[in-house]
Amino acid sequence: MVIPTANSLPARPTLGFIGAGRVARALAKAASDAGYRVEVVASRRIESAQHIASTLPECAVLPLERPGDMHAIFSRADLIFLTVSDDALADCAAHLAPQAGQALVHCSGASEVGLLAPATRSGGQIGGFHPLFLFAGLDDDAARLSGSAITIEAEAPLNEILQRFASDIGCRPLSIPAGERMRYHAGANYAASFLLCLLDEATHLWKAVGLPESDAREAMWPLVMGTLNAARERGLSGALAGPVSRGDAGIVTRHTEALAAMGGNHATLYSLLTLRAIHLARQRPNADNAALDAIARTVAPYIPPATPERDA
Structure with missing residues (x-):
């Protein structure tokens, strides 16, 4: 448990958001429902910020007419979530300087936390907090967020505070190491x-x-x-169905021939996915590897040479 000092974040910090889109709307509501105080929403889109604030108790709106306006948010909250586009992260960090006992956290899955490094010049902490969730902009996004995984990247004590926050809003915290966000986000x-x-x-x-x-x-x-539902119950390889799961090279041959006749890249896409299905099928007990080898040979003519099965 984090024991607050004059130079550390409170275990249950007050929150603010820079950016008033779908992510801010859902996270702010989920935080408020979990008992956190969301003190302020800042945005150039004042109507969007007002809409979010209207759903929260005593939440202020901070208009951002100039980039320098956003630093005032740290007079209102301890932990600021940066919910802007990836392209805007570095520029925002250049205009923000959380003090010791405050933190700036972005919610991007694709951008490295290091983009926020300029914001550490006054002693504040930085981190990443990325929900693995499709924010649809619906009224129930905050409720549907519960049960999702959230990947967190931060140093102590911020890491523990973000882990607790994720758990408090009903999500499952995960961790990823620095420098791996591109492969992580591609997987998402x-x-x-x-x-x-x-x-x-x-x-x-x-x-x-x-x-x-x-x-x-x-x-x-x-x-x-x-x-x-089957994948959730039995795992990916256990839920695999279709001709690859049965070792039916004949059907795969006829599939690829029919798709190739259409032109375009239909047969190539099918064949690349078939390699992945072979990879799953080989994980099953008593897998018929000879039949799977035959299927791999069947799709090989439709696959670019740089994509061998061993990469699946």
Whole structure:
């Protein structure tokens, strides 16, 4: 447990936000619901800041007409979450100087915490706090955030304070080492935006055989949700279904031939994903490696030479 001193953050700090978008809206509401005081929301978009503040008890709004205006936020709160775009992080850090006993934390998954280093010149701490959650801008985002993982990067004592805050809002804190945010964030894209891209590919193929797009999209949801539920219960390799899981090289051959006939990169995308399915299938007990080798040979002609199966 952190024991507060004159030079350390309180164990339960007062909070502020710079940036008034979806992330700030959900985190501020979740924090308030967990008993934290959100003292101030600062933004150039005054109406957005006012909207967030109106949902919180006694929360002030700080208009940001000039970059230098944002430093005043540290007269109102101990811990400031920087919920602006990645491109704006470094510029914001140059205009902020938390004192000892205060902290500035960004909520980006892709930007290194080191971007905030200029803000440490007056003795304050810096950190990263990235929710693995799709902020949809909906009224229930704060409630749906509960149960999500949040990756934290900070030195003591800020690290412990952020870990506690994540737990208090119903989330699971994780840690990542400095310098690894690019690979971490790329991985997050596969579980979020790239998943949507795969569903778009499925929709495209179903439209190509004559299914109306609305019917195709409705038809996929039981399949998608059934797959996700199975993966959660049995693990990724345990939930794997389809021709690769059965070792059916013949079906994979016919799939790739049909997709190649369409032109474009449909067969390549299918083949690259098939390599990943082979990787999962090999993790199963009693995997038929000879059949999986045959499937790998089947898709090899459609895969760029720099993508061997061993990289899967």
